[in-house]
């Protein structure tokens with residue numbers, strides 16, 4: 069099939085590479101000139117394991133091309149996916165400016181039947197607005213063309229996005245007619261071999277499914293963080309509690325880790341946007357608001373822990389941070405808990421020595437002008453001279469620290485484990501004080 073994807077970010081590129089890998093003929097379009105120029109030279113704008121190779125292979129095979137021309141993309145496609153950003157606005161609602169601009173652009177160009185598929189995460193009713201925007205432009209040109217709009221939200225998670233896309237556990241499609249259903253079936257056939265994974269439903273339900281999935285996952289995280297806060301106060305260990313409740317199959321082990329709060333480009337904005345939609349319909353989403361509130365508070369937790377550990381004397385302290393991206397295997401720092409920690413530490417007069425395997429360039433774009441912020445290509449260099457080392461993101465290379473090396477280079481032996489992965493007894497044996505989330509501090 070000839071497929072075009074508008075928006076070449078995390079979702080657009082992974083989908084583009086995935087569809088091309090499966091044998092479709094794909095054009096990825098983006099407004100950003102530099103992004104497309106770099107992609108044409110084989111440079112991906114994002115870090116996602118396996119993506120660079122897959123992009124390069126498919127460009128070489130002639131299955132994948134990049135363009136800045138919407139016209140080229142529209143003319144190429146039998147099915148066109150919109151995968152542009154839907155960032156949050158001040159009031160929490162999703163900014164649909166990019167999505168609707170693409171729709172208007174399509175309406176201005178369209179000259180043959182097309183299935184327009186909205187892959188961006190959008191509030192209920194957006195596909196209707198996309199249809200109206202295209203139709204308005206066709207009417208202006210007095211064109212009578214048949215086109216359909218479908219909803220096909222994306223569930224990939226950064227860091228494991230290729231696997232999520234190539235082996236999805238479900239493919240949600242909201243359609244308004246049988247023709248769209250047939251095209252989506254053909255498009256996803258290579259991903260639907262093992263058993264039926266495509267769930268067809270009405271467009272509004274499909275739009276709401278995406279928000280509901282993220283709301284459910286964010287709720288699990290915030291509830292677990294709330295339980296960790298209770299555990300800290302009553303002298304219990306949330307790690308024992310986690311295993312105790314995860315063993316119940318009705319609860320399960322997934323997504324019940326206490327930590328420094330969720331970040332990234334999806335959970336925070338999607339929880340807020342769904343709450344905003346509910347409000348527009350006259351309903352107060354109390355649980356969603358609490359999930360957001362608990363998370364915002366949790367992001368201050370690591371700083372509060374350091375403050376307590378240093379008796380409120382943070383000014384002049386040197387703090388090492390391991391892990392800057394909002395989760396491992398991505399360079400994405402959007403709404404990352406590390407940013408709340410860094411901002412609070414800089415405000416309080418501390419200096420920061422940071423390390424991350426992939427996000428240091430991104431970090432320098434954000435904090436490069438701050439005198440007291442530095443990044444280090446070696447994780448132990450980052451810890452040199454530090455009064456405390458804070459683990460914020462659990463990249464694999466941080467799981468088994470060389471405690472002797474740390475003990476020799478750090479100024480004070482204080483560890484803050486924001487992901488509860490370091491065995492506290494081992495740290496204690498090497499003379500460290502160890503704070504963790506929802507666990508008694510030791511040392």
Ligand SMILES: NC(=O)c1ccc[n+]([C@@H]2O[C@H](COP(=O)([O-])OP(=O)(O)OC[C@H]3O[C@@H](n4cnc5c(N)ncnc54)[C@H](O)[C@@H]3O)[C@@H](O)[C@H]2O)c1
Nearest residue numbers: 075076077078079098099100152153154166188189222226
């Ligand atoms: N990142 C994820 O993990 C993820 C997962 C599932 C769903 N989503 C959703 O998918 C959508 C895209 O997310 P993303 O993370 O890929 O965003 P992104 O910011 O990485 O990429 C968006 C791209 O769209 C381009 N763009 C903006 N306006 C354009 C226009 N008019 N024409 C062409 N290109 C345009 C931007 O230049 C950018 O390259 C969002 O709605 C997001 O909520 C994201």
